[in-house]
Amino acid sequence: MNYGRELLKGSTDTLLLSLISRQPMYGYQIIKELAARSQGYFKFKEGTLYPALHRMERGGLVKAQWRRLPNGQERRYYSITAKGQKVLETKRAEWQGFATAVNLIMSPRPT
Amino acid sequence: MNYGRELLKGSTDTLLLSLISRQPMYGYQIIKELAARSQGYFKFKEGTLYPALHRMERGGLVKAQWRRLPNGQERRYYSITAKGQKVLETKRAEWQGFATAVNLIMSPRPT
DNA sequence: CCAGAATACCTAGCTATGCTATATATCAAA
């Protein structure tokens, strides 16, 4: 992505599920929303986003539905499933634990 | 590792540099220290640690030195270089930015 | 004294996943 390089690994799904859990969204919209909500920090690449969505669809975490706009445009909307909700809870907790542990190392209390 | 699975990617070097910057350490000690300081959260595998140390040595971020103990044991002590210090500063900032951005997505302010 | 645990280091190969680059198609604006 261009932050720490690999920092994103492992949190991609959590970020996507977090967004989708608020309301169904389509891919392009997700990219824009992630950028907006993170104040420009996240700039998801298509080669990251779509494979991730497909993975999660295969895994039953999200389900997809094509919708055609009046003008003919096609969009694939993703919504979270019950299973996806559960995974999201788990991953949220994992993130909390991980971030806490990293901060313990990076900002240690006096030995 | 077994947290988020891949969460660690991208923060390994930062964690290692953080530790080593406080004082020179050898590999086995680093594993123990990471576990202790993170209250048991981090359990670095050797297949993660040693390749990472070697990478950073090649990259000039750390330098290594063998030391023989009175009892004959051999340990390879790693210390941080000037270059490693600079990289650490950068990576610390990257982590801050990343964690902040993730939290913005995971705990969004009301739309 | 001996077995097993702990200490201490190393690496080949696997796997997961983010990124690059490319492809396709529609629509609006200059």
Next chain:
DNA sequence: TTTGATATATAGCATAGCTAGGTATTCTGG
């Protein structure tokens, strides 16, 4: 009509953590 934005998709690459194996020494309990 050409450019940029919208919208989705994927093959192939690179990176890096993990598995599982190896070597060698020292400490500890029975």
